[in-house]
Amino acid sequence: MAVRAFLSICFMVGALVLVGMCPAAAADQPQQLKAACERGTPTACNVLGLLHMKGEGVKQDEVRAAAMFRKACDIGDPSSCSNLGVLHAEGVGVQQDDVQAAVFARRACDGGEARGCYNLGVMYAEGTGVQQDEVQAADFTRKACDIGNMKGCYNLAVMYASGFGGQQDEVQAADLYKAVCESGNARGCYNLAAMYATGTGIQQDDIRAADFYRKACDGGNARGCYNLGVMYAEGTGVPQDEFQAADFYRKACDGGSARGCSNLGSMYAAGNGIKQDDVRAATLYRKACDDGDAKGCINLGVIYQVGRGVKSDDTEALKHYGKACDLREQKGCSLYAKLKTGRR
Template identity: 30%
Template sequence: MKGVHSLFVVLAAIVLAPLDVRAQSADLVLCDRIAADPSDPDKPADVKGVTEIASADIPTAIRFCKQAQASRRALFQLGRAYAANRQMVEAIAAWRKAADKGSTSAMVELGVLHATGTGVPKDESQARKLFERAAQAGNPRGVSNLAALGGGAAAPADPARARELLAKAAQTNAEAQYQLGLMLADGTGGAKDEEGARALFEKAAAQNHPGALARMGEFSEHGRGGPKDTAAAKSYYQRAADLGDEDAKKALKRLDCPIVLKDKRGNLVSNLCF
């Protein structure tokens, strides 16, 4: 009987454990679907993410991200949902827990708050530490924010160092590819390289990065860093617009309505569309 009882306990554990895991995974899936940040390195590749959590989705995001908060990604996203709901005390608490678990995106958010004095005492030293931790782990926003903040209290930003750090992260990260592409396109922190920028934007665009898709539209439209291709430009703009990029939406309208009518004072009257 003792052996039978032990077998029952083992079987019960095998049966019950997957149910718990599946329940937690379902919460995380829903949390990801409505609250994931497109630039979060922890975001699953098959999740698009949202630049801003829709107001109608905020209560649902808080509910499911809270239930999945064993995951550092869910904690970071819970902080996003609280911040979208203007509950900054709760957002900061969630981001601190996420940062403690290793979320570099949470480190960046906390760094921004310390740099600006939003919801916490203004402390550039603490902001720098948080950005450095995120940058060293390869978070592109950590890199760019660290460069913007500068190496010391009175030191200027170091865009050349930002390029160096971004180049490492750009080997695998779409956001880093996009950020480095912007620096190459503008000649920030080194030589201007439109061909290199276009190659980076193309890599990030292949991963459905909205900003990179919009940039590829611009580069294709004007022939920057490669051939001019209006059809390709429209395709890139459309993909970016479908992901909510406002600049891409304006670019599409401009391509569809290229003739601008103005009054005698030069003010826009209307566009002629085809």
């Protein structure tokens, strides 16, 4: 059972940000905020815009919110420019317009707002609202990271690891993943673990890999839980422990990992690290297969063919072998052909 590979770049436009006042306090004084905004205080306009977005202390009004953000942005508040860019990107309160989204993200970034730089990096990477340009994407992502935006640091690490927008530098990627992981980003912990596991950009160390997969898992990363389960099953970087393997496969499955469900099903089928239960195994194989795991489809086909945990049904077995084959798993194709033709 092999561990999963690296997670990819996280391309998504950032959310709205509230700067300078907690929401509860702001909602209690909308009239004061309105007066301050009318006097030209940009942070007051920004907060008032966010309250209109949420309908807290004022009537929910996305158009009014956009107007508040625009006023604050025009006065020179970069956070408001970032928020206005997000509204244009999503078509909320204003007409959807990726070009305008990029314009306001740039104004935010020029004003030192990290999320504006991050969003502009994403837009250059995808060619959304601007001409696609990997070098520019890397430059703005680096700016976001330098200002302290951890999503920007994560994306920059992925860029260094893959050579996206510049020279590949796995050592830099590992350093950035460390910083991102330390900030509590589970994806960063996962990729750092994968680098330790493979010795990519850092000295190979299975014990450290297990440690960071554990951090990723604790942070809700299902792939981290799956890989830690594999390591416990094989005794790699941790003492071999099938009970622990089953526990982490369950966490992975509950978190949406199809492979975690498939491996947990295999443990139920064999009674390894868990009480043997063919019916439970069948349920887990089905869940894995439904989520696109070819191994789960093969296992489900096998138990239908032999009638273990389910009623024997060659039609169902063929169906699941065929799905595994469609998922480009040769073993599924072979089993399908053998059952279809009656070969042994």
